Amino acid sequence: MKSPKLFGSLILVAAISGCATGTMPSNEIAEAKVYISTAESDKSEKFAAQHLATAKEHLGNAQSAADKHQFDQARMFAEKATADARLASAQARSETTKLKLRELNATLLQLKREIDQGS
């Protein structure tokens, strides 16, 4: 009486975990969210829009895969989201720096011109 019940529940557990393919990638999804918000504060909306959009798309896919308990899929999407968000951040910071440098060089040129005129 007892034994078949236990056996049945074991089968049930196996079935669920089999369907769920691993564990919920909560950390990976949380990490992706953090990197996406960092990318946003690095102005990647403006300077790395494509990578940011890709990252967000991956995150969305990760979440819906997780909802369907397709955890391996979800983990990969979350990892992709993180990678794209990190790339977006770096690109955005690079572009911002480029603009600042251009501005600085323009200022220097202006300064030089003024000195040349002054003397």
Next chain:
Amino acid sequence: MNKSLISLGLATVVVSGCASTDIPKPLAEVEHQYQVMSSNDMANRHAAAPLRAAGKSVSEAKSAWKEGDETSMTHQVYLAERMLGAVKHEIDIANMESQFKNADMIRASLVLQSKNSELAQKNQELNELKKELEKMGSKQNSKDNVLTLGDVLFAFDDHKLQPGAKPTVRKVADFLTTHDNTRVVIEGYTDSLGSEEYNVGLSIKRAQSIQKALVNAGITSERITVKGYGESNPVASNKSAAGRQHNRRVEVVLLSENETYESPTVARVN
């Protein structure tokens, strides 16, 4: 016989397995890029984290490929590509930052250059002004930043400016208008006739006369300080009328932006 046939067969499988599945191109590419980057000093210094992540993905992609797990391999290649992209951006940023430092230095030297040329310009104008003042009858002393307005400006025992003083004052006012960050201290002096106390009062009044004239010429009074030193620090002998006339004078001390005024050490009249 049978045994050796099997092992031959196995060997064939192993060999053909290796030969037919060359490392996939995307994996080979990303591995190559990673190797280039990992020997790049800038990458190691400025992009350690993404470089490490790329390395991890490359090795995971390789073991996935060896295990025949194409999904995982493709996934890790994707991650590695992004991380290597990030590494390149970090290197660009580091290079630009060094240009910023360079630019700071250029800016500093330009500012210095501009200050020097301004200063040179100012000194030249000051020398010209001194020459003109000298021509107008005010003997100049050797101090660089001091203009002497003398002789003809005041009559004996009087602090009112003589009519002839106007062009002299205008020259000084023009200079101060051009160099509007220059402040002045007007020091009044007298000859030795009369009491010392009286002469100090007279010297202050003389300095104030110049101050008033400068203010009338458009110089704001905040830029002007007035001092009276009476008969001290004579520039000529008080024994002759000519010497005394030299001593009845006003000295204008020019102070640039951060310069502070030092009052002259008071020498007694013999």
